[in-house]
Amino acid sequence: MEDRLAEMLAPAVEAMGFALWGVEFVRAGKHSTLRVYIDHADGISVDHCAQVSHQVSAILDVEDPIQAEYFLEVSSPGMERPFFSAAQFALYTGEQAAVELTMTQQGKRKFKGVIGAVDGEQIDFIIDGENFSVKHSAIKKAHLIPQFN
Numbered sequence: 001m002e003d004r005l006a007e008m009l010a011p012a013v014e015a016m017g018f019a020l021w022g023v024e025f026v027r028a029g030k031h032s033t034l035r036v037y038i039d040h041a042d043g044i045s046v047d048h049c050a051q052v053s054h055q056v057s058a059i060l061d062v063e064d065p066i067q068a069e070y071f072l073e074v075s076s077p078g079m080e081r082p083f084f085s086a087a088q089f090a091l092y093t094g095e096q097a098a099v100e101l102t103m104t105q106q107g108k109r110k111f112k113g114v115i116g117a118v119d120g121e122q123i124d125f126i127i128d129g130e131n132f133s134v135k136h137s138a139i140k141k142a143h144l145i146p147q148f149n
Helices: 002-015 046-063 086-090
Strands: 019-026 032-039 070-075 096-105 108-119 122-127 130-135 139-145
Touching (some): 002 019, 002 046, 032 046, 046 070, 086 108, 086 122, 108 130
Parallel strands (some): 032 070
Antiparallel strands (some): 019 032, 096 108, 096 139, 108 122, 122 130
């Protein structure tokens, strides 16, 4: 569903001058949440989020792709930005990420590692000096771990 929503919303968000970083739908009965993450080279303000929220809300009202009740949140991906595509990992090669896989692979389900090479949908991580490769489709969720020097 998130991919379909992203395809639906991306043209409007991009027409407003922002990049659609990702979409996630968190199911929780009457308290479900649709999160839309937007990004811009100059950063994201509360006003930007409000403008995009207004536009996205209008599209969702017309298209009505979600049958359940939900809250709409529009925000920046922030410093601990979640990753939604392999291409996003490639933007942060050399940085550390926290990753949770859909299934255990080579004894790992949750790990932290440095993002190595990204080749199509294959993402390499360096964990304790060892290379660990996974397909993007095997990642349940992942986010950047900000480094402060």
